[in-house]
Amino acid sequence: MRGSSRYSAFVRWFKIVLPLAALGLMSTIFLIDDDQIDLDLPPLSELSEGGRVTQSVLNADMSGRTDEGEPYRLVAESVQQLTDGMLLTMPRARLDTAEQGRITVVSQEGNYDGATNSLYLTEVVKVDVEEGSVQLRSDDLRIGLDTGALSILTPVDVEFAGGTLRADTARREGNLPLDDTIWFEGNVRLFVEGTPPHSEN
Amino acid sequence: QQAQPFSTFQHDPTQPLEVFSDTLGVSQAANTAVFRGSVEAVQGELTLTADEMTVTYDEATGDVVRLVATGDVFLKSLLETAEGQFADYMVAEGTLNMSGDAMLTQGNNALSSDEMRIDLNTGSGEFIGRVRTIFVPTSQ
Numbered sequence: 001m002r003g004s005s006r007y008s009a010f011v012r013w014f015k016i017v018l019p020l021a022a023l024g025l026m027s028t029i030f031l032i033d034d035d036q037i038d039l040d041l042p043p044l045s046e047l048s049e050g051g052r053v054t055q056s057v058l059n060a061d062m063s064g065r066t067d068e069g070e071p072y073r074l075v076a077e078s079v080q081q082l083t084d085g086m087l088l089t090m091p092r093a094r095l096d097t098a099e100q101g102r103i104t105v106v107s108q109e110g111n112y113d114g115a116t117n118s119l120y121l122t123e124v125v126k127v128d129v130e131e132g133s134v135q136l137r138s139d140d141l142r143i144g145l146d147t148g149a150l151s152i153l154t155p156v157d158v159e160f161a162g163g164t165l166r167a168d169t170a171r172r173e174g175n176l177p178l179d180d181t182i183w184f185e186g187n188v189r190l191f192v193e194g195t196p197p198h199s200e201n
Numbered sequence: 202q203q204a205q206p207f208s209t210f211q212h213d214p215t216q217p218l219e220v221f222s223d224t225l226g227v228s229q230a231a232n233t234a235v236f237r238g239s240v241e242a243v244q245g246e247l248t249l250t251a252d253e254m255t256v257t258y259d260e261a262t263g264d265v266v267r268l269v270a271t272g273d274v275f276l277k278s279l280l281e282t283a284e285g286q287f288a289d290y291m292v293a294e295g296t297l298n299m300s301g302d303a304m305l306t307q308g309n310n311a312l313s314s315d316e317m318r319i320d321l322n323t324g325s326g327e328f329i330g331r332v333r334t335i336f337v338p339t340s341q
Contacts, residue, residue, distance in 0.1 A: 165225075177230065179230075180228055181226045181227065181235075183224055184224065185224045186223070187221075188220075188221065188223065188224060188225045188236065189219065190218075190221075191217060192218045194214060194215045194216045194218070194245075195214045197215050
């Protein structure tokens with residue numbers, strides 16, 4: 001186990017795949033509060049106070065910079081304003097981070113709940129992190145946008161350079177930064193390729 | 202002819218590593234990954250099983266620096282089994298310390314002591330503390 005570069009991938013993925021913690025970063029993109037989306041756009045400006053909303057913004061395209069100055073972009077086929085939240089169809093979010101490179105999050109549907117300030121992505125959720133070629137696949141993903149709480153209730157597949165991780169579910173309690181632990185639960189299986197003989201250092 | 206004790210405990214990084222467990226907790230802040238519940242780590246001919254295994258890594262390089270296993274820890278090779286309640290593997294040095302009713306079994310023979318130290322690079326080892334040996338004479 002000593003010094004083998006491929007073996008250190010065993011944990012390097014922890015350092016890199018930890019960008020799952022970056023999922024929390026992604027939450028900055030989804031901070032779709034009033035001042036992020038221009039509510040004065042024609043279709044939305046005529047919303048009746050508290051009424052059932054049917055109008056939506058088509059081909060929403062929003063970009064900006066996070067508090068850390070990292071550029072992000074969020075596009076969705078449609079963003080439908082709900083009484084206390086938003087329904088996004090085919091949301092695609094992209095964040096260019098200094099440490100992990102480009103992170104992209106894609107799903108068929110996204111439901112932003114203003115009451116709990118959480119985002120629920122469903123149906124083929126894909127998270128790709130450039131650094132370490134990390135790819136996470138699941139069928140649901142819920143993020144607490146201000147608490148950092150995270151839960152995946154469907155099987156999780158994570159692939160990274162030189163290995164894979166599988167588990168039935170994943171979660172993180174919402175008390176960042178005290179506890180940033182992401183728990184993968186149920187039939188956890190980590191696989192890391194061996195180190196080719198010549199590349200031992 | 203029995204193999205030299207510990208000689209089959211040699212680590213082969215060219216082999217893939219697989220770890221199975223009930224849960225895995227990954228913390229970037231603590232630089233740790235904690236495998237819990239029926240933990241089994243297999244690499245080549247070495248298998249480590251335990252109740253819990255905590256991997257600590259170097260923040261800068263991401264390399265494994267230490268691996269601590271607790272609770273019914275067994276390190277098995279094809280011919281030998283080292284067991285104890287606690288195992289501490291310092292990766293850079295390549296040394297694995299086992300304690301808590303440490304015992305090494307090879308076929309029908311067994312050696313036990315307070316603590317055992319195994320060098321996974323050379324396949325050598327030493328017992329620390331009072332050593333008890335059980336040799337089962339082979340039939341004449």
